[in-house]
Amino acid sequence: MADILLEARAVAKHFGGVKALREVSLTIRQGEIYGLIGPNGAGKTTFFNCMTGLYVPDGGGFTFAGAPLLAAAPHKAAERGIARTFQNIRLFANMTALENVMVGRHVRTRAGVFGAMLMNAATRDEEAAIRQRAIELLHYVAIADRAGDLAKNLSYGDQRRLEIARALATEPSLLCLDEPAAGMNATETAELRSLIDGIRRDGTTVLLIEHDVKLVMGLCDRVAVLDYGALVIEDAPAVVQKDPRVIEAYLGA
Amino acid sequence: MSKWLNPRSATGILLIAVALIALPFVAALGGQAWVRIVNFAILYIFLALGLNIVVGFAGLLDLGYIAFYAVGAYTWALLASPHFGLHWPFWAILPIGAVIACFFGVLLGSPTLKLRGDYLAIVTLGFGEIVRIFLNNLNAPINVTNGPQGITLIDPVAIGDFRFSGASEILGVSLSGPQKYYFLLVALAIFVIIINLRLQHSRIGRAWQAIREDEIAAKAVGINTRNIKLLAFAMGASFGGIAGGIFSAMQGFVSPESFSLIESIMILAMVVLGGMGHIPGVILGAVLLTVLPEVLRYGVGPLQVAVFGRMLIDPESLRMLIFGLALVLVMRFKPAGLWPSPERKRELQGDA
Numbered sequence: 001m002a003d004i005l006l007e008a009r010a011v012a013k014h015f016g017g018v019k020a021l022r023e024v025s026l027t028i029r030q031g032e033i034y035g036l037i038g039p040n041g042a043g044k045t046t047f048f049n050c051m052t053g054l055y056v057p058d059g060g061g062f063t064f065a066g067a068p069l070l071a072a073a074p075h076k077a078a079e080r081g082i083a084r085t086f087q088n089i090r091l092f093a094n095m096t097a098l099e100n101v102m103v104g105r106h107v108r109t110r111a112g113v114f115g116a117m118l119m120n121a122a123t124r125d126e127e128a129a130i131r132q133r134a135i136e137l138l139h140y141v142a143i144a145d146r147a148g149d150l151a152k153n154l155s156y157g158d159q160r161r162l163e164i165a166r167a168l169a170t171e172p173s174l175l176c177l178d179e180p181a182a183g184m185n186a187t188e189t190a191e192l193r194s195l196i197d198g199i200r201r202d203g204t205t206v207l208l209i210e211h212d213v214k215l216v217m218g219l220c221d222r223v224a225v226l227d228y229g230a231l232v233i234e235d236a237p238a239v240v241q242k243d244p245r246v247i248e249a250y251l252g253a
Numbered sequence: 254m255s256k257w258l259n260p261r262s263a264t265g266i267l268l269i270a271v272a273l274i275a276l277p278f279v280a281a282l283g284g285q286a287w288v289r290i291v292n293f294a295i296l297y298i299f300l301a302l303g304l305n306i307v308v309g310f311a312g313l314l315d316l317g318y319i320a321f322y323a324v325g326a327y328t329w330a331l332l333a334s335p336h337f338g339l340h341w342p343f344w345a346i347l348p349i350g351a352v353i354a355c356f357f358g359v360l361l362g363s364p365t366l367k368l369r370g371d372y373l374a375i376v377t378l379g380f381g382e383i384v385r386i387f388l389n390n391l392n393a394p395i396n397v398t399n400g401p402q403g404i405t406l407i408d409p410v411a412i413g414d415f416r417f418s419g420a421s422e423i424l425g426v427s428l429s430g431p432q433k434y435y436f437l438l439v440a441l442a443i444f445v446i447i448i449n450l451r452l453q454h455s456r457i458g459r460a461w462q463a464i465r466e467d468e469i470a471a472k473a474v475g476i477n478t479r480n481i482k483l484l485a486f487a488m489g490a491s492f493g494g495i496a497g498g499i500f501s502a503m504q505g506f507v508s509p510e511s512f513s514l515i516e517s518i519m520i521l522a523m524v525v526l527g528g529m530g531h532i533p534g535v536i537l538g539a540v541l542l543t544v545l546p547e548v549l550r551y552g553v554g555p556l557q558v559a560v561f562g563r564m565l566i567d568p569e570s571l572r573m574l575i576f577g578l579a580l581v582l583v584m585r586f587k588p589a590g591l592w593p594s595p596e597r598k599r600e601l602q603g604d605a
Contacts, residue, residue, distance in 0.1 A: 054472070054473075075475045077475075078474055090473075092463050092471075094466055106460055112456075112457065113452070113457055116456070116458070117448050117452070127455070167474070170474055
């Protein structure tokens with residue numbers, strides 16, 4: 001059995017009377033692409049937000065790379081190596097594509113106010129390295145030609161790619177993508193698929209929330225299905241696809 | 254640095270330098286009052302640049318910025334006047350003023366971390382007023398600030414025996430007090446502008462802009478938004494503190510009425526009118542909003558007499574009327590400010 005990267009233990013979250021997550025437990029293994037699917041409102045994004053520290057879970061917790069994750073500390077999660085994208089793209093709209101990725105380097109760099117004021121050799125070197133790495137990442141997601149454009153002026157597909165580049169800039173060991181294929185056409189989805197595949201091959205574990213069942217089934221090593229905040233099944237795509245509970249959840253039969 | 258060395262920028266810098274050196278002598282032709290106005294314009298550049306860090310870079314609307322100016326001014330006033338009998342040298346007081354203002358910046362920043370936009374504006378507005386009211390009333394039971402009477406006979410800036418107040422002769426050129434302060438202020442301004450430019454294009458500057466753009470996304474990429482916001486408040490406040498110290502020394506007198514809400518609003522107007530987040534724009538805004546009211550003060554009366562043969566409207570009210578109208582027009586036709594950053598200009602034009 002492969003090493004476990006992330007373990008969720010009985011994570012629960014409710015908003016008022018709505019139980020968004022009911023004791024969800026799952027494990028993500030090192031180096032896999034893990035799919036999280038479920039109908040709208042099943043709690044996928046809530047699970048994401050609990051994991052990345054934007055929400056405080058009402059019960060349970062997460063263990064990441066052998067140590068517990070602090071609740072309600074998103075910047076700590078990024079520091080530990082969890083990077084994410086958002087379902088409704090959240091870029092720094094009025095900064096250039098390059099600057100967006102450079103911001104992603106923040107957590108792996110150190111220069112402070114005095115470094116910036118003095119512009120000493122260490123700060124200059126670090127700044128050059130940040131820029132260099134950001135350009136590499138823009139090439140990696142194939143939008144380097146848009147480096148100088150404001151993020152909000154990129155096409156929808158390029159914005160999704162930019163968000164992934166920004167997340168990769170934090171050097172994550174777990175990359176969480178929240179519906180990256182939403183609103184994409186078939187060509188764009190195919191390109192996205194090879195990008196995600198490449199990211200995994202380069203050593204980053206990927207957690208994928210997606211509606212596009214075809215994409216998930218073709219790409220993921222294992223899939224978990226959420227319905228009404230509860231985990232229905234966690235298994236290989238072929239098994240999940242045939243499970244009557246999953247079919248029921250999706251078709252409402 | 255190589256881009257500075259091409260002949261065109263070298264000529265540009267040379268021209269600016271000549272203009273900066275000539276300015277106090279040209280201004281003096283209209284009387285020393287004009288040199289003082291120029292000095293105040295530079296002082297407001299400090300303040301506007303300081304506020305620009307908080308409002309322009311980090312996107313935190315601060316309506317109480319004048320409080321830090323007040324803190325710096327009173328720090329100087331208390332440490333270099335007969336009020337407490339202290340006469341510390343400027344190189345000690347100026348950093349102390351900056352540090353105390355910085356402390357107040359963090360003090361204001363910490364309870365407001367979760368607030369944004371209108372809510373933040375109201376809390377900071379309250380903070381500015383609290384500081385002013387404290388200064389007004391801290392004359393009892395122990396007389397710290399001398400209340401509404403203010404503090405008088407404040408020491409000027411002095412390096413050794415060389416005092417910046419009063420006329421003196423340097424290298425055969427006779428300089429008035431305000432002219433000497435002018436050169437001190439220009440030197441400090443260049444220093445402040447360089448620091449601002451460097452901060453803007455640094456890791457910290459990018460983090461500020463990221464918070465301005467989307468705080469949740471900023472957190473998600475690992476920015477400790479609490480610390481970075483506090484840093485913005487602290488840095489902005491320090492610039493205010495330094496400006497306050499110089500103000501105190503230049504005037505020789507401080508009282509709480511110099512630090513009213515309208516001052517905070519004026520500085521904010523300089524930042525917004527000039528071009529939020531764009532350093533050259535903010536400088537332009539500060540200069541225009543300091544000099545324009547003065548030009549109107551001296552120009553409106555005589556102009557009316559020349560055109561209509563008599564004074565129709567009281568120049569003082571007309572001055573504010575024209576000033577207000579100018580602000581409205583600029584915001585209507587140049588919403589990004591008079592000299593916006595190229596990015597922000599594109600943003601408001603909304604081109605793709």
